[in-house]
Amino acid sequence: MRPLAPISQTTRFVLGILFFVFFFAAWAFATLGGFVSPTFLADPVTMLNDGWVLLTKHGFLGDIGITIWRVIGGFILAALVAVPIGILMGAYKPIEAFLEPFVSFARYLPASAFIPLLILWAGIGEFQKLLVIFIGSVFQIILMVAIIVAGVRRDLVEAALTLGARDRGILARVLIPSSAPDIAETLRLVLGWAWTYVIVAELIGSSSGIGHMIIDSQALLATGQMIFGIIVIGVIGLISDFLFKAANRRLFPWSLA
Amino acid sequence: MSKLLIDNVSRVFPPVRGGAPVQALQPTTVTIADNAFVTILGPSGCGKSTLLRMVAGLDTPTTGQVLLDGKRVREPGPDRGMVFQSYTLFPWLTVAENIAFGLREKGISQGERRAVVSQWLERIGLTGFADHYPKQLSGGMQQRTAIARALANDPAVLLLDEPFGALDNQTRSLMQELLLGIWERDRKTILFVTHDIEEAIFLASRVLVMSARPGRIKADVPVTLPYPRHYTIKTSPEFSSLRAQLTEQIREEAVLAAAEH
Numbered sequence: 001m002r003p004l005a006p007i008s009q010t011t012r013f014v015l016g017i018l019f020f021v022f023f024f025a026a027w028a029f030a031t032l033g034g035f036v037s038p039t040f041l042a043d044p045v046t047m048l049n050d051g052w053v054l055l056t057k058h059g060f061l062g063d064i065g066i067t068i069w070r071v072i073g074g075f076i077l078a079a080l081v082a083v084p085i086g087i088l089m090g091a092y093k094p095i096e097a098f099l100e101p102f103v104s105f106a107r108y109l110p111a112s113a114f115i116p117l118l119i120l121w122a123g124i125g126e127f128q129k130l131l132v133i134f135i136g137s138v139f140q141i142i143l144m145v146a147i148i149v150a151g152v153r154r155d156l157v158e159a160a161l162t163l164g165a166r167d168r169g170i171l172a173r174v175l176i177p178s179s180a181p182d183i184a185e186t187l188r189l190v191l192g193w194a195w196t197y198v199i200v201a202e203l204i205g206s207s208s209g210i211g212h213m214i215i216d217s218q219a220l221l222a223t224g225q226m227i228f229g230i231i232v233i234g235v236i237g238l239i240s241d242f243l244f245k246a247a248n249r250r251l252f253p254w255s256l257a
Numbered sequence: 258m259s260k261l262l263i264d265n266v267s268r269v270f271p272p273v274r275g276g277a278p279v280q281a282l283q284p285t286t287v288t289i290a291d292n293a294f295v296t297i298l299g300p301s302g303c304g305k306s307t308l309l310r311m312v313a314g315l316d317t318p319t320t321g322q323v324l325l326d327g328k329r330v331r332e333p334g335p336d337r338g339m340v341f342q343s344y345t346l347f348p349w350l351t352v353a354e355n356i357a358f359g360l361r362e363k364g365i366s367q368g369e370r371r372a373v374v375s376q377w378l379e380r381i382g383l384t385g386f387a388d389h390y391p392k393q394l395s396g397g398m399q400q401r402t403a404i405a406r407a408l409a410n411d412p413a414v415l416l417l418d419e420p421f422g423a424l425d426n427q428t429r430s431l432m433q434e435l436l437l438g439i440w441e442r443d444r445k446t447i448l449f450v451t452h453d454i455e456e457a458i459f460l461a462s463r464v465l466v467m468s469a470r471p472g473r474i475k476a477d478v479p480v481t482l483p484y485p486r487h488y489t490i491k492t493s494p495e496f497s498s499l500r501a502q503l504t505e506q507i508r509e510e511a512v513l514a515a516a517e518h
Binding site: 156159164180253 | 314332349350362406407410
């Protein structure tokens with residue numbers, strides 16, 4: 001091992017898998033070996049069994065579908081609002097001066113703390129779940145997009161100016177295309193956070209979704225089910241991350257070497 | 258018939274954090290004739306790039322004005338094409354799309370754009386690279402494309418700010434010949450900033466030598482070597498004597514600038 005020395009694709013893949021193997025081995029050792037009480041932590045085999053029962057008997061697929069729809073719905077709403085505002089903030093300093101202090105403040109308001117208030121305003125329906133994710137994501141996206149757009153290389157903007165581009169041209173043909181890959185990367189990141197918000201939203205005042213299943217299982221001390229739910233979230237996150245990365249690679253071939 | 262008039266132009270940069278204001282350029286007046294190839298030669302930090310940027314409209318003079326065909330320069334525009342020292346091709350556009358950037362901004366039809374682009378690709382020898390992204394090109398190819406991108410717009414003046422500064426020597430010589438060849442055919446007015454004495458002489462019909470900061474034009478040297486020029490001209494006696502003369506001029510300034518620090 002030398003600093004920054006590259007490794008082959010195969011080595012990378014094998015090492016990545018290896019950690020999962022270690023993780024499950026340690027878990028199996030602790031639980032199946034009798035070092036941890038099954039009341040607190042189910043063993044991997046029980047977890048898989050419970051998961052199978054959840055999927056086949058209790059319609060857990062429906063919960064998964066509901067949760068995915070909430071995440072994606074809330075996230076898309078947030079992105080639709082935040083990306084244009086972020087771009088305008090990054091491009092035009094007066095807009096930045098106007099909005100930046102408030103957005104920076106709002107960014108630190110914890111989305112989960114809004115849940116009681118949102119239930120009061122919007123009930124416990126789907127709209128309230130979407131709002132939690134929306135509030136959790138929108139300010140983060142605005143701020144990060146604004147920073148990306150403001151950081152577009154000055155010399156590219158100047159080159160465009162000397163080629164006759166005016167305000168609209170600079171915005172549409174330099175600032176936006178130049179920052180698009182980084183904006184996509186930001187969305188990928190925030191989508192990950194949206195997953196944590198949705199579960200919190202489902203833990204309170206919900207009758208469906210992965211989070212609701214987890215809180216239900218707690219009452220039954222079904223740690224296998226709870227862990228299965230958590231792992232399902234992780235797996236979906238991994239898949240969505242992979243899809244996002246693949247889409248970015250296809251959309252922005254120029255930004256890769 | 259003078260085309261570009263730099264009239265009493267100076268530039269003072271405002272103080273940074275309690276320091277003193279910096280005079281980058283003393284009041285400078287110079288007239289650039291139509292179709293001239295003028296190089297501005299000076300040590301680093303002499304304000305030569307600042308002067309060029311004010312002609313481009315990317316910077317505003319503290320005093321004086323820049324007039325192009327009698328019209329005052331207030332902002333950047335397509336009549337003053339510019340090639341930068343840094344690689345400024347748009348990385349998300351292919352070579353062909355980069356060259357067409359200004360034409361598209363002007364609202365020229367796609368068919369016409371394609372014709373102009375293919376003509377320029379041919380002239381810079383990059384026809385086979387039309388659909389490559391800038392990242393896939395060498396530094397020399399990128400700067401060739403940048404020159405074509407500026408010229409495809411058909412500007413009145415072409416401004417170049419040390420465009421070959423980051424290239425290796427061999428590539429740089431080839432680029433000088435390419436640019437000279439383009440100028441010998443089109444005779445577009447060119448203002449070219451450099452700190453390379455040989456480059457300044459080889460290309461120009463006139464060399465403006467600038468003093469160390471605060472910059473001013475300390476010598477205005479006509480280069481009478483006949484066009485078209487072949488690279489072998491660099492070994493001719495006339496070239497050598499010009500080089501000796503300019504080396505002396507620049508050396509004085511470099512010594513002055515070094516003494517200041």
